[in-house]
Amino acid sequence: xxxxxxxxxxxxxxxxxxxxxxxxxxxxxxxxxxxxxxxxxxxxxxxxxxxxxxxxxxxxxxxxxxxxxxxxxxxxxxxxxxxxxxxxxxxx
Amino acid sequence: xxxxxxxxxxxxxxxxxxxxxxxxxxxxxxxxxxxxxxxxxxxxxxxxxxxxxxxxxxxxxxxxxxxxxxxxxxxxxxxxxxxxxxxxxxxxxxxxxxxxxxxxxxxxxxxxxxxxxxxxxxxxxxxxxxxxxxxxxxxxxxxxxxxxxxxxxxxxxxxxxxxxxxxxxxxxxxxxxxxxxxxxxxxxxxxxxxxxxxxxxxxxxxxxxxxxxxxxxxxxxxxxxxxxxxxxxxxxxxxxxxxxxxxxxxxxxxxxxxxxxxxxxxxxxxxxxxxxxxxxxxxxxxxxxxxxxxxxxxxxxxxxxxxxxxxxxxxxxxxxxxxxxxxxxxxxxxxxxxxxxxxxxxxxxxxxxxxxxxxxxxxxxxxxxxxxxxxxxxxxxxxxxxxxxxxxxxxxxxxxxxxxxxxxxxxxxxxxxxxxxxxxxxxxxxxxxxxxxxxxxxxxxxxxxxxxxxxxxxxxxxxxxxxxxxxxxxxxxxxxxxxxxxxxxxxxxxxxxxxxxxxxxxxxxxxxxxxxxxxxxxxxxxxxxxxxxxxxxxxxxxxxxxxxxxxxxxxxxxxxxxxxxxxxxxxxxxxxxxxxxxx
Numbered sequence: 001x002x003x004x005x006x007x008x009x010x011x012x013x014x015x016x017x018x019x020x021x022x023x024x025x026x027x028x029x030x031x032x033x034x035x036x037x038x039x040x041x042x043x044x045x046x047x048x049x050x051x052x053x054x055x056x057x058x059x060x061x062x063x064x065x066x067x068x069x070x071x072x073x074x075x076x077x078x079x080x081x082x083x084x085x086x087x088x089x090x091x092x
Numbered sequence: 093x094x095x096x097x098x099x100x101x102x103x104x105x106x107x108x109x110x111x112x113x114x115x116x117x118x119x120x121x122x123x124x125x126x127x128x129x130x131x132x133x134x135x136x137x138x139x140x141x142x143x144x145x146x147x148x149x150x151x152x153x154x155x156x157x158x159x160x161x162x163x164x165x166x167x168x169x170x171x172x173x174x175x176x177x178x179x180x181x182x183x184x185x186x187x188x189x190x191x192x193x194x195x196x197x198x199x200x201x202x203x204x205x206x207x208x209x210x211x212x213x214x215x216x217x218x219x220x221x222x223x224x225x226x227x228x229x230x231x232x233x234x235x236x237x238x239x240x241x242x243x244x245x246x247x248x249x250x251x252x253x254x255x256x257x258x259x260x261x262x263x264x265x266x267x268x269x270x271x272x273x274x275x276x277x278x279x280x281x282x283x284x285x286x287x288x289x290x291x292x293x294x295x296x297x298x299x300x301x302x303x304x305x306x307x308x309x310x311x312x313x314x315x316x317x318x319x320x321x322x323x324x325x326x327x328x329x330x331x332x333x334x335x336x337x338x339x340x341x342x343x344x345x346x347x348x349x350x351x352x353x354x355x356x357x358x359x360x361x362x363x364x365x366x367x368x369x370x371x372x373x374x375x376x377x378x379x380x381x382x383x384x385x386x387x388x389x390x391x392x393x394x395x396x397x398x399x400x401x402x403x404x405x406x407x408x409x410x411x412x413x414x415x416x417x418x419x420x421x422x423x424x425x426x427x428x429x430x431x432x433x434x435x436x437x438x439x440x441x442x443x444x445x446x447x448x449x450x451x452x453x454x455x456x457x458x459x460x461x462x463x464x465x466x467x468x469x470x471x472x473x474x475x476x477x478x479x480x481x482x483x484x485x486x487x488x489x490x491x492x493x494x495x496x497x498x499x500x501x502x503x504x505x506x507x508x509x510x511x512x513x514x515x516x517x518x519x520x521x522x523x524x525x526x527x528x529x530x531x532x533x534x535x536x537x538x539x540x541x542x543x544x545x546x547x548x549x550x551x552x553x554x555x556x557x558x559x560x561x562x563x564x565x566x567x568x569x570x571x572x573x574x575x576x577x578x579x580x581x582x583x584x585x586x587x588x589x590x591x592x593x594x595x596x597x598x599x600x601x602x603x604x605x606x607x608x609x610x611x612x613x614x615x616x617x618x619x620x621x622x623x624x625x626x627x628x629x630x631x632x633x634x635x636x637x638x639x640x641x642x643x644x645x646x647x648x649x650x651x652x653x654x655x656x657x658x659x660x661x662x663x664x665x666x667x668x669x670x671x672x673x674x675x
Contacts, residue, residue: 012435012437012438014437014506015509024578027571027574027575027578028575030567030571031568031571031572031574031575034564034567034568034571034572035568035572037564038564038565038568042560043560043561043564044561045561045565049474049475049477049482050474050477050479050482053565057568058568059486059564059565059566059568059569059572060568060569060571060572061572062483062486062487062490062569063486063490063568063569063570063571063572063573063576064572064573064575064576065576066486066487066490066491066573067490067493067494067572067573067576067577068576068579068580070361070362070365070490070491070494071365071494071576071577071580071585071586071587072580072585073362074361074362074365074366075365075366075587077362077363077365077366077594078366078587078590078592078594081363081366081594081595081596082366082590082592082593082594082595083592083593083594083595084592084593085591085592085593087593087595088593088602089241
């Protein structure tokens with residue numbers, strides 16, 4: 001990311017490629033491990049309330065889908081309710 | 093407890109101790125402002141000592157117009173809120189340790205004191221009094237920055253808070269008429285036949301305004317962000333949680349609350365996503381979080397009520413922590429806009445770490461405070477076999493991760509580099525944030541003391557938040573949601589922040605409502621002027637005529653002394669007749 005005010009500064013640790021790759025790598029491994037664990041009997045609920053709870057990766061799929069839906073669908077709300085920052089100043 | 097008089101009843105009340113501390117603090121002149129907050133902190137300690145010294149029980153029994161009232165009731169429900177209110181009050185005082193704003197310092201303690209008085213109230217009259225004091229004291233925080241915009245927002249805020257108070261008073265009258273008692277206990281929305289009671293409905297709306305139910309919610313986003321960096325934190329804690337405590341007492345098991353809460357958890361997610369002002373994002377987060385609590389109250393089982401109030405306890409700590417971290421960024425950079433922040437991790441690393449701890453707590457990552465309490469509410473939906481509510485709660489959990497767990501730390505400390513290189517937050521702020529962060533982790537890894545504080549400890553005795561399945565389910569939900577975020581960022585589908593504001597329910601009264609009101613005022617003024625002109629021309633004409641007759645040049649003036657004598661005699665005779673007749 002370009003930093004216009006501090007041009008000669010070294011990039012911060014969070015902006016380095018190494019950190020990003022390590023973070024993403026760990027995230028993918030942890031996510032896959034959690035999904036896989038869901039299929040093992042010792043990580044399953046003894047008496048599930050709903051059938052879907054026994055599906056192994058239900059929570060992973062639901063979490064991914066819910067997040068993606070919120071971001072992809074939610075941004076269109078801006079078209080309906082978004083206004084200029086001084087909207088109320090002009091009216092009050 | 094007998095009737096021991098008003099003064100002892102007041103003196104023993106922790107809320108009164110805090111109020112006295114606030115007043116004494118406010119009397120300290122600004123030249124000695126440095127001792128104001130230390131003195132107030134001593135009063136918080138005294139109040140906490142008094143709370144623990146009294147233990148459980150009812151105190152301060154009095155009678156008003158022959159009706160018994162209980163000014164102080166410490167039961168497991170009120171004790172839990174009292175404990176966390178003390179923690180929050182102390183941390184808020186510490187956070188803005190060097191403040192020199194007298195009105196704001198006063199409100200920083202007087203407003204928590206009023207909320208404490210409300211949760212400890214054993215009767216409805218006491219509740220009403222503290223309810224109104226909370227409204228009045230808190231508005232000083234909204235007015236803190238002293239601009240026209242904050243003044244207007246404060247007036248709107250006060251109008252809505254007082255409306256809630258007036259409805260509460262009406263509800264109290266209706267409850268009294270129905271039950272003949274002023275005791276504050278379970279009210280319920282429906283009578284034995286299942287019909288909605290007017291008393292219950294009015295009380296529910298009064299509480300619902302303060303809890304920021306959907307469409308009654310927007311005073312939060314309107315007023316809270318107008319306060320300064322420290323005032324918003326204080327505001328974020330108390331009013332909505334006083335409402336949650338009141339709902340838990342009066343409406344446990346009211347099924348409608350499950351659906352109201354479900355809406356509350358969902359709609360703020362979408363508004364928070366598109367909101368550029370991070371303070372407002374956190375205000376939407378308050379709505380969403382209170383929604384979880386309202387659902388817990390609605391299910392009304394021992395476990396779900398534990399979950400609702402336990403979640404309130406932990407939420408106060410981690411939601412304040414997030415507000416404090418954003419507050420520190422505002423304090424150092426002067427802005428809370430996502431478009432103007434970013435990259436602060438380089439120079440504010442401790443604030444960043446504390447913010448991430450708050451974010452992981454609110455997202456309910458295992459090991460943090462949110463995880464050990466939120467599960468109780470989600471489990472309650474499972475126990476009730478309410479699959480849609482259960483799915484809503486899981487969806488809302490992903491939403492919490494989006495706006496509070498990721499958006500707040502990401503856009504403040506990472507994202508695009510704003511080029512801003514502010515200093516780390518001052519030591520007092522770091523101490524307040526560090527303590528909150530410590531509590532988030534401590535409660536997360538060792539929840540037993542919190543469980544023991546819950547209103548139904550026996551219902552939580554066999555609850556194991558770290559059961560392997562629970563940890564795996566939660567990690568699946570959260571990690572895959574984070575993965576979705578990473579994917580959306582990488583493929584550049586995550587929407588950029590835009591400097592804008594978003595309309596919400598307050599638009600109705602701020603624009604068309606204001607227009608209607610302005611029109612009505614103009615119409616009334618025009619009618620009044622017309623009537624005045626008509627009346628005044630008539631009046632002037634009548635005066636002219638009288639003057640013509642009775643003035644020095646007038647016809648009647650000629651025989652003035654005789655005429656006057658005749659009139660005076662007639663009046664005196666008439667009076668004498670009336671007196672004689674009456675006697």
